[in-house]
Amino acid sequence: MTTDTAADLALAMSGELFGPADPGYDEARKIANGDHDLHPALVARCFGPEDVVAALAHARQHGLRVAVRGGGHSTAGYSSCDGGLVIDTGPMKEVAIDPGARTGRFGAGLSWAEFDAATQEYGLAVTGGRVSDTGVAGLTLGSGSGWLERMYGPSAASLVSAQVVTADGRTVETDAEQHPELLWGLRGGGGNFGVVTRFGFRLHPVGPIVQGGMILHPASAARALTRYYRDFMAEAPDEVGGGLAMITAPPAPFVPERARGQLACALVLLYVGDPDEGERALRPLVDWGDPWVTQVQPMPYSVLQQLLDEGSPRGIGEYFKVDALRALPDEAIDAFVDHAEKVTSPLTQLVLCPMGGAMSRLDRASMALNPPDAPWLYFCLSMWWGSDGRERHVAWARSFMDLMRPWSAGGATVPNFIAADDGRGRLLTSFGPEKYARLVALKDVYDPDNVFSLNQNIPPSRLI
Numbered sequence: 001m002t003t004d005t006a007a008d009l010a011l012a013m014s015g016e017l018f019g020p021a022d023p024g025y026d027e028a029r030k031i032a033n034g035d036h037d038l039h040p041a042l043v044a045r046c047f048g049p050e051d052v053v054a055a056l057a058h059a060r061q062h063g064l065r066v067a068v069r070g071g072g073h074s075t076a077g078y079s080s081c082d083g084g085l086v087i088d089t090g091p092m093k094e095v096a097i098d099p100g101a102r103t104g105r106f107g108a109g110l111s112w113a114e115f116d117a118a119t120q121e122y123g124l125a126v127t128g129g130r131v132s133d134t135g136v137a138g139l140t141l142g143s144g145s146g147w148l149e150r151m152y153g154p155s156a157a158s159l160v161s162a163q164v165v166t167a168d169g170r171t172v173e174t175d176a177e178q179h180p181e182l183l184w185g186l187r188g189g190g191g192n193f194g195v196v197t198r199f200g201f202r203l204h205p206v207g208p209i210v211q212g213g214m215i216l217h218p219a220s221a222a223r224a225l226t227r228y229y230r231d232f233m234a235e236a237p238d239e240v241g242g243g244l245a246m247i248t249a250p251p252a253p254f255v256p257e258r259a260r261g262q263l264a265c266a267l268v269l270l271y272v273g274d275p276d277e278g279e280r281a282l283r284p285l286v287d288w289g290d291p292w293v294t295q296v297q298p299m300p301y302s303v304l305q306q307l308l309d310e311g312s313p314r315g316i317g318e319y320f321k322v323d324a325l326r327a328l329p330d331e332a333i334d335a336f337v338d339h340a341e342k343v344t345s346p347l348t349q350l351v352l353c354p355m356g357g358a359m360s361r362l363d364r365a366s367m368a369l370n371p372p373d374a375p376w377l378y379f380c381l382s383m384w385w386g387s388d389g390r391e392r393h394v395a396w397a398r399s400f401m402d403l404m405r406p407w408s409a410g411g412a413t414v415p416n417f418i419a420a421d422d423g424r425g426r427l428l429t430s431f432g433p434e435k436y437a438r439l440v441a442l443k444d445v446y447d448p449d450n451v452f453s454l455n456q457n458i459p460p461s462r463l464i
Helices: 003-012 025-029 049-062 112-122 136-141 180-186 219-235 275-287 330-340 390-407 424-446
Strands: 016-018 042-045 066-069 085-088 095-098 103-107 159-165 171-174 195-202 209-218 240-248 263-271 293-300 317-325 349-354 376-384
Touching: 003 016, 003 042, 003 049, 016 025, 025 042, 042 049, 049 085, 049 159, 049 195, 095 112, 103 112, 112 136, 136 195, 159 180, 171 180, 180 424, 209 219, 209 275, 219 240, 219 263, 219 275, 219 330, 219 349, 240 330, 263 275, 275 293, 317 390, 330 349, 330 390, 376 390
Parallel strands: 042 085, 066 085
Antiparallel strands: 016 042, 095 103, 103 195, 159 171, 159 195, 209 263, 209 293, 240 263, 240 349, 317 376, 349 376
16 A cells, blocks of 8 residues: 555545554554554544545555454454554544433544533433443443443443444444344444444433442451342342452552552442432441441542543553353352452452343343343453563463353353453354344345454354
8 A cells, every 4th residue: 555545545534544654643553452552554533424434445445454443442452453444433522412302412432431521411321331431432332331230231222323334335324213223233243333433322310429439448358248248239229339349459549558559359339319318228338347448428420430540541451351150159259359369460450240130121132232141240350561471460360260160151241241362152152143143144234244353253144
């Protein structure tokens, strides 16, 4: 590909185009996970669907592999590629909210922090990422797990419309009346069918003030606290969200000096409803034990959404394993804590999130998403700076998944939680044969050449 052809694309776009020789390229090519140092031939920062159409045409003409990026938080590195063309929807920040109808339209480049800032003006929200600079686009298309899911289900369940640029350059509007099968596929089928440039959501009442926050206990309390939390959540109303994590206490001002750098057991708590009712509902967890730190109080929902941000900075290396658990007996809790005590990096997080509530009542027929109906979900997030020790950190995460297999819900999960090395079989298991066949048929219609292959890929039938 010559410089002249890249110039042709630049002229066809209203957005920005970066090649390796351009100022700003190094910043434009970066993604959140520092474990992936990728060098695309071009990064097209698209201002609207017309730019996406031009970029796709250029990629087809020159045989370039296509990566699509919203927030750049693909842990597996799918939001970039070596030698190909990155379609970056980051500049698309459209927001249009109808507070009376509790619906809104949102550009594909929004982060959850930006989304929440807009919707919270009206006391509305959608289940969003637990790290606030995660992109709305990738999280929604591949499931949409977050603190609100026990109350409102995953993000994908609230998706009611979308604008999509397909592989052949068409711009398609989809909703319950127009191309409904495409909307079904977008609700959990990942980025397999096109570049979504605008999302339409059904919004839900949340906040703007909620009862929530964090409690930090010493690791010596972890076994007893996790058992108590398990039993508490078995009876908790849908309004109670949050999770329990084994972490290394950070050197933050709110952490006592004696606790900094020590292994800790943390609770993140949220009550979706009246803060006074939330204070009563969460009181047993607040009163339990002798914590190092208790910061549970009425707070803006948007602040609660940012509690984990400092623990997941952009550029840090990350490798993950995620799975649903059919049960959390004492033996599983002991295994969870034992492995946390062998952690290989102080930046790593081992998280247990309660499911149930709305997650057990999903209308699975209305969407491609097929999450297991399981009471618990774990996130094993191995994180580190630099390249030293990478193999050790990855091995630690893999061994945790092996350790927890006796209580696994069969390995079924959602696309966003499937690691690149989990194999295609896990994706097949997760969708099930009927939904998978339906997704392949949808792929045959909208992307028969598998242009959109950098994802948890559903290939067209001719490539299976």
